[in-house]
Amino acid sequence: MSFWRIIFNSIRQHIGSSILAVVSIWLGVAMLIAVFSLREQTHKTFTEIGTGVDAVLGPKGSPLQIVLNAVYHIEEMPGKIKWSYMKEVEKNPIVVEAIPFCTGHSYAGYRVNAIDRRFLTDFEYLPGHKFSFDEKEGGKGRPFNAAKEAVAGWEVAKKLHIKLGQTFNPVCGIKSGDPIHMNDFIVFVGILAPTGTPHDRAIYFPLTTFYGLEGHGAATAKMANDEKNREISGAYLKLKRIRNGAMHPGVQDLKFNIDQSADAQLVVPREVLPRLFSIIGWVDYVFIAVSIMVLVLAGMFLFVALLSALRQRRRDMAIMRCLGATRKTVFGLVLSEALIICIIGGVLGLIFGHILVGIGAEQMKSETGIQFSAFYISSIDYLLLPSLFIIGMLTGLIPAIQAYRMGVLKNLLPVS
Amino acid sequence: MLLVKVNILSKDTNMIVEMKNIEMIYETWSEKTKVLDIPLFDVNEGEQIAVFGPSGSGKSTLLHIMSGLLQPTRGSVKVCGEFIQDMGEAQRDHFRSKNIGYIFQTFNLLQGYTAMENVLLGMTFSPGKSDHTIAKKLLEQVGLSEKIKRRPYQLSFGEQQRVSVARAIANRPKLILADEPTGSLDPHNSVEIIRILKEICKEYGCSLVIVSHNMDMVSQFERTVDFKKLNRILNTAEVHL
Amino acid sequence: MKKNIFIAALAVVVIVLSFLLLTSKQDSQQKCETEGKHKAYHEGSLNAITQCENGHFEIKILDDKLEGWFVGGGSDTNRSVRVKADKIALSVFLPDGSNKELFLTASPLNLAGEKKGDCSHFEGSADWLKEVKTFQAVGKIYFKDKWQPLIIQYPEGYDRD
Numbered sequence: 001m002s003f004w005r006i007i008f009n010s011i012r013q014h015i016g017s018s019i020l021a022v023v024s025i026w027l028g029v030a031m032l033i034a035v036f037s038l039r040e041q042t043h044k045t046f047t048e049i050g051t052g053v054d055a056v057l058g059p060k061g062s063p064l065q066i067v068l069n070a071v072y073h074i075e076e077m078p079g080k081i082k083w084s085y086m087k088e089v090e091k092n093p094i095v096v097e098a099i100p101f102c103t104g105h106s107y108a109g110y111r112v113n114a115i116d117r118r119f120l121t122d123f124e125y126l127p128g129h130k131f132s133f134d135e136k137e138g139g140k141g142r143p144f145n146a147a148k149e150a151v152a153g154w155e156v157a158k159k160l161h162i163k164l165g166q167t168f169n170p171v172c173g174i175k176s177g178d179p180i181h182m183n184d185f186i187v188f189v190g191i192l193a194p195t196g197t198p199h200d201r202a203i204y205f206p207l208t209t210f211y212g213l214e215g216h217g218a219a220t221a222k223m224a225n226d227e228k229n230r231e232i233s234g235a236y237l238k239l240k241r242i243r244n245g246a247m248h249p250g251v252q253d254l255k256f257n258i259d260q261s262a263d264a265q266l267v268v269p270r271e272v273l274p275r276l277f278s279i280i281g282w283v284d285y286v287f288i289a290v291s292i293m294v295l296v297l298a299g300m301f302l303f304v305a306l307l308s309a310l311r312q313r314r315r316d317m318a319i320m321r322c323l324g325a326t327r328k329t330v331f332g333l334v335l336s337e338a339l340i341i342c343i344i345g346g347v348l349g350l351i352f353g354h355i356l357v358g359i360g361a362e363q364m365k366s367e368t369g370i371q372f373s374a375f376y377i378s379s380i381d382y383l384l385l386p387s388l389f390i391i392g393m394l395t396g397l398i399p400a401i402q403a404y405r406m407g408v409l410k411n412l413l414p415v416s
Numbered sequence: 417m418l419l420v421k422v423n424i425l426s427k428d429t430n431m432i433v434e435m436k437n438i439e440m441i442y443e444t445w446s447e448k449t450k451v452l453d454i455p456l457f458d459v460n461e462g463e464q465i466a467v468f469g470p471s472g473s474g475k476s477t478l479l480h481i482m483s484g485l486l487q488p489t490r491g492s493v494k495v496c497g498e499f500i501q502d503m504g505e506a507q508r509d510h511f512r513s514k515n516i517g518y519i520f521q522t523f524n525l526l527q528g529y530t531a532m533e534n535v536l537l538g539m540t541f542s543p544g545k546s547d548h549t550i551a552k553k554l555l556e557q558v559g560l561s562e563k564i565k566r567r568p569y570q571l572s573f574g575e576q577q578r579v580s581v582a583r584a585i586a587n588r589p590k591l592i593l594a595d596e597p598t599g600s601l602d603p604h605n606s607v608e609i610i611r612i613l614k615e616i617c618k619e620y621g622c623s624l625v626i627v628s629h630n631m632d633m634v635s636q637f638e639r640t641v642d643f644k645k646l647n648r649i650l651n652t653a654e655v656h657l
Numbered sequence: 658m659k660k661n662i663f664i665a666a667l668a669v670v671v672i673v674l675s676f677l678l679l680t681s682k683q684d685s686q687q688k689c690e691t692e693g694k695h696k697a698y699h700e701g702s703l704n705a706i707t708q709c710e711n712g713h714f715e716i717k718i719l720d721d722k723l724e725g726w727f728v729g730g731g732s733d734t735n736r737s738v739r740v741k742a743d744k745i746a747l748s749v750f751l752p753d754g755s756n757k758e759l760f761l762t763a764s765p766l767n768l769a770g771e772k773k774g775d776c777s778h779f780e781g782s783a784d785w786l787k788e789v790k791t792f793q794a795v796g797k798i799y800f801k802d803k804w805q806p807l808i809i810q811y812p813e814g815y816d817r818d
Contacts, residue, residue: 001536001546013528088768256698256726260737260769260777300666319524322485323583324513324541326506408485412524 003329006320007337010313017305022345024298025391029349029384031291034356036380038364039284041357041372046273052126052197054247056267057081057089057098057258058234063267064276069103070234071269072198072370073111076174077103081264083223083230089237089258089266094250097238099123102210104233105170106178110156112170112203114210117143120151120190123236125197127245132193140164141190147209151190155200155365162188170205172215181213196371207232237266298345299395306338306399317403318411331404338396339389346388350381431494432591432623433459433482438491440477452477452488453648457641459591464614464624466634469643473650475627478643479593482625483516484508496590513542517584517622519613521596523576525568531555531579532564538586554582558612574605578612585616592617594626598633610636698735699726702814706730706798707805709816712738714798714807721786725761727777727800737769737777740800745779747794747809759783759794 011018058066061078068075083100090098099119105112120131120143133139141164144151152162167185171178186205194200210216211224223230240248251268258266310317317330325333358374365371440452451474459465469475480486481493484500485508493501496515500508512518517538525534535551555564558578560571568576577597584592594613598606610626610633617624626637634640644650697703701717701724710730717724725745729736742763749757761779765771771778794809808815 001533001540003540005533006537006540009528009533085768092768253699254768256735256737257766257768259735260766260771262770296672315524316526316528319526320537320541321509322483322512322518322524323538324509324587326509328506329541409480412520 003333003336006333007340010309010333010337011341013313014305014309017301017309018341021298021302021305021341022348024301025295025342025345025388026348026352028291028295028298029346029388030353030356031294032288032380033350033353033378033384034360035284035287035291036378037353037357037376038360038372040378041376043277045370045372046276047270048126052124052129053236053269054239055237055251055255056234056269057086057237058265058267060263060265063265063272066234066265066267067269067272070101070236070267073113073202074198077233079263080231080233081235083227083232085261085264086232086235087227089235089254089264092254094240094248094254095237096240097122098235099238100207100232100235102207102233104174105172105210106174107168107170107203108160110153110160110201110203111174112150112205114207115204116207117145119204119236120144120192122238124238125195125199129195131195131199133190134193137193139191139193141188144189144204144206147206147212148184148186149189150186150203150205151192152188153192153200153202153204154194156203157188157191159366162191164188164191168203170203170213172213179215181215183214198370295391299342299391302338302341303395303398306334306396307402310334310399310402314406314411317406318408321406321408322412327404330406331400334400334403335393335396338399339392342388342392342395343385346385350384430461431458432461432463432496433457433625434492434494435482436492438478438481438488438493440474440481440486441489450649452481454478454491454646455648457646459623459625461590462621462623463639464617464637465626465639465641466637467625467627467641467643467646468629468631468634469627469647469650471629473643474647475643476595478647479518479595479625479627482591483518483593484512509541513587515590517587517589517592519577519580519584519592519594519597521599523568523573523580523600525576525579525583527568530565530567531560531571531575531582534568534579535582535586538583542587544587551582551586554586554616555579557616558582572605573600574602574608577601577605577609581609581613581616585620585622588620589622591623591625594624596628596630597626598628598630603632606630606633695732695734697814698728699724701726702810702812703734704807704809704815705817706800706807707817711805712800714809716809716811718786718789718811721784722780722782723759723761723786724764725779725781727779727798737766737771738801739771739775739777740798741774742779742799743773745796745798745807747781747796747807749792749794751785751789751792757783757785759786 053071056066056070058070058077059079059081065075065078069077086098086100089095097118099116101116101119102114103111122130124130133141133143138154156162165187167187169180169182169184170186171180173179186209192200208224211220239251242248255266255268258264320330354374357372357376361372361374435454435457438452438454438457439450441448441450467475467478477486481488482495484503487501491501492499498511500511503511526537529537532551532555535554536546536548539546552564555561558581560575560578563571563575571579597613598609601609613624628634695703695709697715699715699717701715703713703715706712706714712730713728713734715726715728715734727738727740728734729738744763745761747759747761749759751757759781761781763773763776764778764780765773765776766778792811796807797804798807
């Protein structure tokens, strides 16, 4: 009979407490894995997506709100800015291009944004990545060319089963119950190839279409042709780069200048997002602290279970010593039992944690369009098994020492 | 005055056990108690002997010393040609796993293991692999071929003791020590166990030392030792050969 | 046994609390560091106008050009404050004992809607600015509806407090 068989027999003999110990370790590990994985992916993804947009010219208000709306298609823009002001900003030597947009419409729960056509042809949603309609990449059709044409993000097209040539009526607002532009039929002429960004969850139509939608009023309708009075929600700014692709240092001066104006501000997403994470960072710490406490409690439970099991198995240990097992052998058996329980719980927790991430990822994707991966290896994955090994050693040490020191004869049943 | 008559066997026979001037003293805070004072005790290779004496006279202590579970306060213990009294504990454990099989009055089977697993355990701590075939054969020999998967609580006392016998012999020891092996059994099972034990020891060439207070059981052995005469603490002893 | 469990539980609570405290302590340390000193938005030197809470004049020198911004007091150094001046005259005292005159002209931030006579940004140039490592300068400015002395210490900045 092998030592592993002896260990598993021992675990089987106190199967109830063994299972409880495994389950509690499993849960603690799964929580830690899920929290770390989602946390790291969130930081990475949000930061990465933010790098696709150098800066957003927007109205006065919360910079975070502007970033969330312009980059992640959630929240609302806090106001409007003048088209003419955007044109002034575009003249600045460090500004390469300004792509204006108007938000505030929706369809079937997805945002519908009016935007300059250059968004579909020139805009880099991530550094070096432009939108594509290539069928090989999962896209279809073409960018819009005319007023009543639209393009759908990949996620929207998939969820709403959008086909090219299909029409829709945009909703004037983003809440349910907002009025629908019943007489404005916009036809889908393109579906964007998937980007793994929130842009997959939006629909885009031409800026001029926005002003002409029925029900917007004469003043807004005039804006289609009147640049002097035209208003927009904001503009994506592409800025000049210096060596190694770093942003031009003049962006701070540009930001200062714009921020002093009465009606506009310049928001740099990569500066705003760390502030978002610092605000919600404490939530991560709470989850992590809870997970660690669960693990520590699981370790304590295992310790108590092993001690209790040892007490019941004193005679078994004494018999094994009679049969030739040395003190080191029984020490090793008890310690190995603790290690095995920890590792089984840890491996199950690792798998379950990634499953949890997968489930969470699906939910996050449908809510935000951001892609998370169940297979992402976070920093805690590497530390996990060594840590569990240490926990197993620590919890098993005292029971193992007790087994080592146990006398043989006094733990056998009465003799003649 | 203690008189011990010992007839020494032919010098050509090998000794499997040679114990000389054995003293065992238990010490507590307040007192010292000498429980054994044995000038000489030996067992020849292949011999089967029964040591008889009253309960509490120290017979089990003798077996514990012989098996290396206990170290004598004084004296030399030579078992299977090796002096075990000077060995370290781990060394004695290894020695015991290779050379000695132990049978207890209360069987001392592991309750969470099947009959087969209990027998395999007898081989686990000695060098070499546990052999299922040997274990199965031994269980068949002791008449438990149908019950190898049963756990001790599913076996009668007699059956449990048979498993114990099979376990003791599993690692092919040179010496089997049986401490009141029939103490918990009825007369019928007692006779059966002794018969099985003697047959198996003869078949596998093991020496056998049994301690008991049951004279009916003791009378089945050719060589018996009166522990009262052996242990000077108790009385004058006469060793019968 | 019960004593051991209690001690172990106490140890766990202490460890977790220490972890949380340490994290919050780091955050508060960072906060103190930034509050102790006002940050110059353009990474120039901040010169308090009369006193720190009143306002600042941030200056930055690149080659022979000096740029200056009138900004808010306290930590509002990222907010511009417009002054009604087309020109500012500064008397400059150099370490070698010599005196110079430096004139700063209004350079409105057009994206901020500024104009000459109503702007926060000023520029001046002089050859000696290329070589200078340190200097002091004085002038006057109509700032927040009253005339106030303008004292500049370069590069350390001026704050009479």
